[in-house]
Each structure stands twice: as structure tokens, then as C-alpha cells.
Amino acid sequence: xxxxxxxxxxxxxxxxxxxxxxxxxxxxxxxxxxxxxxxxxxxxxxxxxxxxxxxxxxxxxxxxxxxxxxxxxxxxxxxxxxxxxxxxxxxxxxxxxxxxxxxxxxxxxxxxxxxxxxxxxxxxxxxxxxxxxxxxxxxxxxxxxxxxxxxxxxxxxxxxxxxxxxxxxxxxxxxxxxxxxxxxxxxxxxxxxxxxxxxxxxxxxxxxxxxxxxxxxxxxxxxxxxxxxxxxxxxxxxxxxxxxxxxxxxxxxxxxxxxxxxxxxxxxxxxxxxxxxxxxxxxxxxxxxxxxxxxxxxxxxxxxxxxxxxxxxxxxxxxxxxxxxxxxxxxxxxxxxxxxxxxxxxxxxxxxxxxxxxxxxxxxxxxxxxx
Numbered sequence: 001x002x003x004x005x006x007x008x009x010x011x012x013x014x015x016x017x018x019x020x021x022x023x024x025x026x027x028x029x030x031x032x033x034x035x036x037x038x039x040x041x042x043x044x045x046x047x048x049x050x051x052x053x054x055x056x057x058x059x060x061x062x063x064x065x066x067x068x069x070x071x072x073x074x075x076x077x078x079x080x081x082x083x084x085x086x087x088x089x090x091x092x093x094x095x096x097x098x099x100x101x102x103x104x105x106x107x108x109x110x111x112x113x114x115x116x117x118x119x120x121x122x123x124x125x126x127x128x129x130x131x132x133x134x135x136x137x138x139x140x141x142x143x144x145x146x147x148x149x150x151x152x153x154x155x156x157x158x159x160x161x162x163x164x165x166x167x168x169x170x171x172x173x174x175x176x177x178x179x180x181x182x183x184x185x186x187x188x189x190x191x192x193x194x195x196x197x198x199x200x201x202x203x204x205x206x207x208x209x210x211x212x213x214x215x216x217x218x219x220x221x222x223x224x225x226x227x228x229x230x231x232x233x234x235x236x237x238x239x240x241x242x243x244x245x246x247x248x249x250x251x252x253x254x255x256x257x258x259x260x261x262x263x264x265x266x267x268x269x270x271x272x273x274x275x276x277x278x279x280x281x282x283x284x285x286x287x288x289x290x291x292x293x294x295x296x297x298x299x300x301x302x303x304x305x306x307x308x309x310x311x312x313x314x315x316x317x318x319x320x321x322x323x324x325x326x327x328x329x330x331x332x333x334x335x336x337x338x339x340x341x342x343x344x345x346x347x348x349x350x351x352x353x354x355x356x357x358x359x360x361x362x363x364x365x366x367x368x369x370x371x
Contacts, residue, residue, distance in 0.1 A: 022196035028205035045074040055219040058235040069161040072114045075238045076130045079137050084108035087127045088145025089119035091298045094358050096239030100225055101358040113238035122159035122166050129169035141292040148319045149264035151271035173281040250351040257303040257353050270315050283330050294333045299340035301353045328371045336364035343367045
């Protein structure tokens with residue numbers, strides 16, 4: 001074979017390989033980020049949420065079944081009266097009015113937990129827009145779970161799942177910051193295209209193919225929420241219960257927490273002034289819409305606090321103070337603290353260094369500041 005033929009054969013092989021990889025990632029789609037054109041049994045998020053709302057004990061949520069932002073958007077849009085919309089990251093996904101151990105009972109007799117994995121400031125804007133469009137069923141209160149990274153743009157990119165709502169709210173707030181400064185991702189379609197050729201995503205796709213077909217989300221019977229089931233469960237209010245395997249592993253993990261946590265923290269860039277200004281505009285917009293705003297701070301494990309030399313401790317103190325400064329200006333209630341001692345949480349009341357279990361979250365209101 002001459003060199004030209006070899007090069008053509010090689011290039012053809014590369015094209016075929018890339019095409020096969022892209023098709024595999026698009027069809028299998030382990031992260032549920034692409035349209036479902038090839039799945040005959042695919043249920044829309046709206047159908048899943050209707051079944052969720054009408055269930056008594058919630059639905060199982062097998063891995064790779066749902067994209068949580070699709071589900072939480074559909075839940076926010078669902079026409080039902082409720083007191084509180086809880087917005088934030090995985091740190092607040094255990095907060096519930098349906099759990100046996102309820103949280104925020106003084107302000108929320110019923111709630112929709114709209115927390116999503118890696119929830120960020122962009123999610124605050126997008127989810128607030130979705131809530132406000134459901135004009136006949138507005139909550140009395142919007143509760144923002146604020147993490148140490150929340151007063152920044154660009155700390156997580158998964159908000160692109162509902163970017164239209166983000167940009168709609170951005171326009172409503174008359175935000176004029178340059179896109180580059182806000183780290184807006186206007187090219188999400190480009191990112192989705194590039195991801196088709198992502199090796200790590202391909203490995204996830206092949207892992208899904210090699211396993212038995214995923215189970216559909218199905219209603220569950222009454223179960224022990226402390227122990228969990230074989231799959232995670234989403235309760236009718238959108239709150240989350242981990243799988244039995246996860247809960248069991250967490251019991252051993254918290255005994256060995258290293259005490260370090262710098263997730264999403266950028267040294268010397270703990271908050272952005274224009275991000276805070278945006279958040280304040282969002283708060284005022286909600287207040288103008290006759291909705292009360294509440295902040296909650298969920299605690300980090302005692303071992304994190306015991307390691308006083310690590311940067312996260314400085315960040316936590318700075319951000320907690322900044323949150324109270326904002327609350328004072330807008331007369332917003334602050335519930336909870338990043339420090340577990342301030343609310344009475346014990347060392348065994350965590351899944352890991354930054355995620356408290358429901359027993360700890362029940363105690364958030366032990367520290368409440370009303371400005």
C-alpha cells in the first residue's frame with residue numbers, strides 16, 4: 001500500500017471511529033442531555049412529574065433515567081398550590097415537607113424542592129424565571145440555599161439545560177454585563193456537539209450499554225427513609241433520598257473525612273461584585289412580585305472546620321458575612337449556618353464533608369436571623 005492509500009485509509013478509519021463514537025453518545029446519552037429521537041419508551045419530564053406529584057411515597061430514580069434540571073423545571077411549572085420554592089444545589093436536596101423528618105416547618109408547610117446538582121447563581125435566575133411564569137401558582141416564599149461559591153458566575157455550566165429561562169430573567173433584570181465577564185455560555189449547542197466526541201462520555205455510554213437496561217422511574221410503596229431502597233427516590237415535593245448503598249457507604253465515609261473541601265472555590269476570587277449586584281436585583285424582583293425571600297446556609301462537617309489552615313474556612317467566613325450583609329439590606333431572613341455547631345448538628349449527621357442528612361437539616365431553624 002502506497003503512502004497516499006495508507007493516509008486515506010487511516011483518515012477513513014478515524015472518520016468512522018468518530019462517527020460511531022458520536023452516534024453512541026447521542027443515542028445512549030448517559031447524562032440525558034440530548035433530544036430523545038430513538039427511545040420508544042421515553043417519558044417526558046412533564047409525564048414523570050405528574051406521576052411524581054400523584055404518587056404517595058415518590059418515584060425511584062435509577063441512574064441515567066432523568067436529567068434533574070428537566071424534572072425540576074417541570075416540577076416548578078406544575079399547577080399546584082405550595083408555600084415555598086427551595087432553589088439551590090445538592091446541599092439542599094434533602095429539605096422536604098414530605099420526609100418523615102421535615103425541614104423549614106416554621107415557614108413551609110408545603111414546598112417544591114427545586115435543588116439541582118451543582119446549582120449555581122445562573123440556576124437561581126433560570127429557576128426564578130420559571131417560577132414567576134407560573135402566575136396562577138406562585139409560592140409565598142422563595143428559599144435560596146447559598147453555598148460558598150454561589151456569589152459568582154461561571155462556577156458550574158449545567159445551567160445551560162434551561163438557558164432560555166436564564167437569559168429571559170437576565171433581560172428582565174436589565175443586566176448589561178458583557179457576556180465574557182459573566183461567563184455566559186451562549187454556545188451551548190457547540191458544547192453539546194463537542195461532547196459527542198468526549199472520551200469520558202463515551203466510557204459512560206459504553207458502561208450503560210454493558211449493563212442491563214435501566215429501569216424506568218416507578219412509584220414506590222412506603223419504605224424506611226433512613227435505610228433507602230436499591231435506587232434513589234424522589235419524593236412528591238422533589239426532595240431526594242439516596243440509595244441504600246449510598247447511605248450505607250456514607251456511614252463509613254464520615255469517619256474518615258479528610259477535612260479539606262475547596263469545591264468550586266477559586267483562590268482570592270471568593271465573590272464577584274457584579275454577581276452580587278445581579279443577585280440583589282433578583283431578590284428585589286421577587287420582592288416586587290409579592291414573594292418573600294429567605295436565605296438558608298447548610299453546614300459543613302466538623303472536620304472541615306477543625307482544619308483551620310485550609311482556604312475554605314476563610315471563604316466560608318467571608319461568604320457567610322456577605323450573605324448576612326445582603327440580608328440586612330433587603331430585610332431577608334437567614335436560616336442556618338455553615339458552622340454545624342451554630343445549629344447543633346452532630347458529626348454523624350452528614351453524608352460527607354458538605355452534605356448534611358435530614359436530621360441535621362431539621363435543626364437549621366435553631367439559628368434564624370430576621371433583619
